[in-house]
Amino acid sequence: xxxxxxxxxxxxxxxxxxxxxxxxxxxxxxxxxxxxxxxxxxxxxxxxxxxxxxxxxxxxxxxxxxxxxxxxxxxxxxxxxxxxxxxxxxxxxxxxxxxxxxxxxxxxxxxxxxxxxxxxxxxxxxxxxxxxxxxxxxxxxxxxxxxxxxxxxxxxxxxxxxxxxxxxxxxxxxxxxxxxxxxxxxxxxxxxxxxxxxxxxxxxxxxxxxxxxxxxxxxxxxxxxxxxxxxxxxxxxxxxxxxxxxxxxxxxxxxxxxxxxxxxxxxxxxxxxxxxxxxxxxxxxxxxxxxxxxxxxxxxxxxxxxxxxxxxxxxxxxxxxxxxxxxxxxxxxxxxxxxxxxxxxxxxxxxxxxxxxxxxxxxxxxxxxxxxxxxxxxxxxxxxxxxxxxxxxxxxxxxxxxxxxxxxxxxxxxxxxxxxxxxxxxxxxxxxxxxxxxxxxxxxxxxxxxxxxxxxxxxxxxxxxxxxxxxxxxxxxxxxxxxxxxxxxxxxxxxxxxxxxxxxxxxxxxxxxxxxxxxxxxxxxxxxxxxxxxxxxxxxxxxxxxxxxxxxxxxxxxxxxxxxxxxxxxxxxxxxxxxxxxxxxxxxxxxxxxxxxxxxxxxxxxxxxxxxxxxxxxxxxxxxxxxxxxxxxxxxxxxxxxxxxxxxxxxxxxxxxxxxxxxxxxxxxxxxxxxxxxxxxxxxxxxxxxxxxxxxxxxxxxxxxxxxxxxxxxxxxxxxxxxxxx
Numbered sequence: 204x205x206x207x208x209x210x211x212x213x214x215x216x217x218x219x220x221x222x223x224x225x226x227x228x229x230x231x232x233x234x235x236x237x238x239x240x241x242x243x244x245x246x247x248x249x250x251x252x253x254x255x256x257x258x259x260x261x262x263x264x265x266x267x268x269x270x271x272x273x274x275x276x277x278x279x280x281x282x283x284x285x286x287x288x289x290x291x292x293x294x295x296x297x298x299x300x301x302x303x304x305x306x307x308x309x310x311x312x313x314x315x316x317x318x319x320x321x322x323x324x325x326x327x328x329x330x331x332x333x334x335x336x337x338x339x340x341x342x343x344x345x346x347x348x349x350x351x352x353x354x355x356x357x358x359x360x361x362x363x364x365x366x367x368x369x370x371x372x373x374x375x376x377x378x379x380x381x382x383x384x385x386x387x388x389x390x391x392x393x394x395x396x397x398x399x400x401x402x403x404x405x406x407x408x409x410x411x412x413x414x415x416x417x418x419x420x421x422x423x424x425x426x427x428x429x430x431x432x433x434x435x436x437x438x439x440x441x442x443x444x445x446x447x448x449x450x451x452x453x454x455x456x457x458x459x460x461x462x463x464x465x466x467x468x469x470x471x472x473x474x475x476x477x478x479x480x481x482x483x484x485x486x487x488x489x490x491x492x493x494x495x496x497x498x499x500x501x502x503x504x505x506x507x508x509x510x511x512x513x514x515x516x517x518x519x520x521x522x523x524x525x526x527x528x529x530x531x532x533x534x535x536x537x538x539x540x541x542x543x544x545x546x547x548x549x550x551x552x553x554x555x556x557x558x559x560x561x562x563x564x565x566x567x568x569x570x571x572x573x574x575x576x577x578x579x580x581x582x583x584x585x586x587x588x589x590x591x592x593x594x595x596x597x598x599x600x601x602x603x604x605x606x607x608x609x610x611x612x613x614x615x616x617x618x619x620x621x622x623x624x625x626x627x628x629x630x631x632x633x634x635x636x637x638x639x640x641x642x643x644x645x646x647x648x649x650x651x652x653x654x655x656x657x658x659x660x661x662x663x664x665x666x667x668x669x670x671x672x673x674x675x676x677x678x679x680x681x682x683x684x685x686x687x688x689x690x691x692x693x694x695x696x697x698x699x700x701x702x703x704x705x706x707x708x709x710x711x712x713x714x715x716x717x718x719x720x721x722x723x724x725x726x727x728x729x730x731x732x733x734x735x736x737x738x739x740x741x742x743x744x745x746x747x748x749x750x751x752x753x754x755x756x757x758x759x760x761x762x763x764x765x766x767x768x769x770x771x772x773x774x775x776x777x778x779x780x781x782x783x784x785x786x787x788x789x790x791x792x793x794x795x796x797x798x799x800x801x802x803x804x805x806x807x808x809x810x811x812x813x814x815x816x817x818x819x820x821x822x823x824x825x826x827x828x829x830x831x832x833x834x835x836x837x838x839x840x841x842x843x844x845x846x847x848x849x850x851x852x853x854x855x856x857x858x859x860x861x862x863x864x865x866x867x868x869x870x871x872x873x874x875x876x877x878x879x880x881x882x883x884x885x886x887x888x889x890x891x892x893x894x895x896x897x898x899x900x901x902x903x904x905x906x907x908x909x910x911x912x913x914x915x916x917x918x919x920x921x922x923x924x925x926x927x928x929x
Contacts, residue, residue: 267417317368382403405423455769631680631687678695
């Protein structure tokens, strides 16, 4: 009784903002009784017992209208969580294999699936079940992986797997922030050794320039900013998104705004794990003996010096490989069975030496930290492409092509809220030959999907909304030594300019990196412009930023450390702007700012609108009418929209004008013909003519494509020449 009285008094003394009663849940009707309600800051944790005697713990976070639950389903997984926002439900699990692998890296895999049944739909495939991941699902997997990976102990060699599903979707709730937060929470509450919790938030912008936290799908569609940010209570781990030429200052404000929610959710998840009370697995890792580390370092040191004094990639790679092999052989010779420890020692030495060089204002290839590699541009490059360019920056090279077409070339894809269409898309290819290797060639990998989407978002805001063409850009990477996605941005812009696309501003991209000593705080890192491959592999940051002189169009941040501060990101963004403007100036010298006319090899496009009631007349039975129009007027294509929007394309502008006149006459209400006043014939008000029935008609108009017939008083139709028998 005394303890109950003390608990009651403590609850009464809590400020109102620190205590929230958990709202009743209707998702699981088998609950029987509430055991406890624990007040924690701006969130609450409840524990209930279901009909089978299992404890079900629920974390309620009112600030984002979200609850996270464990113990209801998936109890055999190391961790299984349900996240509910409005009527949207996501499910995530985390599991760890019992046996270690022989890999020399953290074997973490992430999978995400948007089940069509969550929105009351089913797959359109023959098997009627979800198949290979869609582009959106692949991008979500990358979003979920990037903030979790740096927080997991890198010495782990057990298979770690995070699986996520969308089980119920209301059509509007933001899925990115919930999916990333739930996967990270599942990993943190499992046996996977994760140092601290991380969470995710999405930030949009309203018409007045104010920030919107976790905007709905409808709010995000018209937003000038689409930012996804993940981090811990103190650091930023991942940033992803695109914007409508937003300034660096506004970008940092948006990151700070999102981090407020991230911090709150991280605290809630930390408290949730403590409340659930899961006993963590004890890990023991073999430390590298000092004698082994000393031998590995001394053996590799000469080759590290040679690698960092070599200006070209092939020589660098050769010396790097020799450094690892020499150290491993030396250790194995003196300490049998311990040669595998040489890798981590030598890698640490490479990182430290790179940082020491950067502190002296030098880099592996002789540049200063803020220098951009030499740039070479060839545009146009391919004679038969609509637009083409070769963009080379150092030893990174992209061959980009742009192809223009009508609506029939739009990229169609299925989502939980219906079919989507893209009138601009960029497809990125990274063959193994670009790095002098052999490998699998065929399906598109996650890396190619992610890099292509990043470059696509960078360029999409530069295309005018009233440009009538569908634009497809292809980027083929022919050489790679860092930041091929940003080379695709530059090459893609140049190719579209050559194809005559009236782009708003010159857009370029650059990758920023950072190097530091392993034990040094992030603030002591040295920021590097135009990141090379070796700097990416050994550095702690990969921050890609693209945009124009006036602002940013896309951004992507990955870290290999426990996170970055917003102040450090501001520094990186300032340096990125200087590098971006330098690249833009080089592109302008090559004519990037000069407007180009549409080449003759690009089909002309003409659009007009008819009444919806006339769509059937234009298409005809079985599509006969529209096929005959395409043939008679020498069109490349004719697209008829559900609202009566018609787009025709072809190489003869005169014929495009003629087809518009023909279609408008075809669908116009007819009261007569033959040059007489239309009022001279009565308006037809009888039944619709029957398909397949024979009618005797009067010829009211003769054209080379057919004749117009009046088959009933006031009712006319076209008899195409292909169906005319005399």
